[in-house]
Amino acid sequence: MTEVQVPVSNVVTSTGAGLGRVSRLLRSLTAQPGYTLMRGMARFAWLRQLVTTARRSVHARSRVVYRRQCEARIQDTLFPRLDTARLVKELKESGLAFGLKLPPEIVAAISQYAEKTPCYADRQASCGFTLDQRSEAERILGKPILLAQYFNTIEACPEIAKLATDPVLQTIACDYLGSVPTFVGANLWWTFPVDALASDRDRHAHLFHRDVDDFRFFKFFFYLTDVALGDGAHVCVSGSHQRPPKLSFSDRWNIRRYTDQEITGQYHAVDIHEICGTAGEGFAENTLCIHKGRTPTKAPRLLLQLQYALFDYGAMHDRREDSILRMLL
Numbered sequence: 460m461t462e463v464q465v466p467v468s469n470v471v472t473s474t475g476a477g478l479g480r481v482s483r484l485l486r487s488l489t490a491q492p493g494y495t496l497m498r499g500m501a502r503f504a505w506l507r508q509l510v511t512t513a514r515r516s517v518h519a520r521s522r523v524v525y526r527r528q529c530e531a532r533i534q535d536t537l538f539p540r541l542d543t544a545r546l547v548k549e550l551k552e553s554g555l556a557f558g559l560k561l562p563p564e565i566v567a568a569i570s571q572y573a574e575k576t577p578c579y580a581d582r583q584a585s586c587g588f589t590l591d592q593r594s595e596a597e598r599i600l601g602k603p604i605l606l607a608q609y610f611n612t613i614e615a616c617p618e619i620a621k622l623a624t625d626p627v628l629q630t631i632a633c634d635y636l637g638s639v640p641t642f643v644g645a646n647l648w649w650t651f652p653v654d655a656l657a658s659d660r661d662r663h664a665h666l667f668h669r670d671v672d673d674f675r676f677f678k679f680f681f682y683l684t685d686v687a688l689g690d691g692a693h694v695c696v697s698g699s700h701q702r703p704p705k706l707s708f709s710d711r712w713n714i715r716r717y718t719d720q721e722i723t724g725q726y727h728a729v730d731i732h733e734i735c736g737t738a739g740e741g742f743a744e745n746t747l748c749i750h751k752g753r754t755p756t757k758a759p760r761l762l763l764q765l766q767y768a769l770f771d772y773g774a775m776h777d778r779r780e781d782s783i784l785r786m787l788l
Contacts, residue, residue, distance in 0.1 A: 577786060579608055580600060584784050651759045
């Protein structure tokens, strides 16, 4: 997923590793103090609930007004037959809800945008390339490209901008968060079927983990390509937003990567969902749930993410200044 993660190892095995974690924390505090402090606090369930309840109380009146505004625009939705109450209920209970489907013309438009627009290897603004240049880009980088993201999609792609303000999606966000939702960003990225470096699989969340992006938050995901079983599917452990792994006492609040064996040993197989689907299918997920992306084996995967939360720390969007974007060739 497109999360800004600070990977935390299972055990600090040396003084050097401990100093490295302290150094990363200090850099993060300097660059993004609000986001870093939130991540430290929001890993505690009681504090997440406290902030969520306080926000709900403050927004009691404005939430009603916001919801009425969404209802007044309901004719503009791309999801006219979606049962929002059912989806919100499932999202609260399981952390995962299905039933979203993009119209074919929206899928086609976003796909066309992706075909003609530069994407950026490893989400690095200096590593741009177009899809037909991927092999040459990999030669220049000296490694296979597992992930490449687009930047400034809200401004550049009208269909993504339309989705971000869809009244049904905004209503779901309002009801789930319990307050006026904050749209914190869109992310559109490719995952390619490559023999990826272990460091890239860790970096791009192809190992089980959970996110702490706010005190309460969730994401909409939409496949823009067909995703078959075992070929780039998103995997989520339903209900794990309320039942974190407890392999050790610190796992109650620790944020780290988990092995497949750790997760299959903690949860029933029926709760571990490998989410497949055709282009246009979508789902909502609280990614505090344990989840990961599978590395594709045959076909590249194009995925769109829209994220809503209580607060915006400026960490989850895809906005980059045009002046820093560079092509590899």
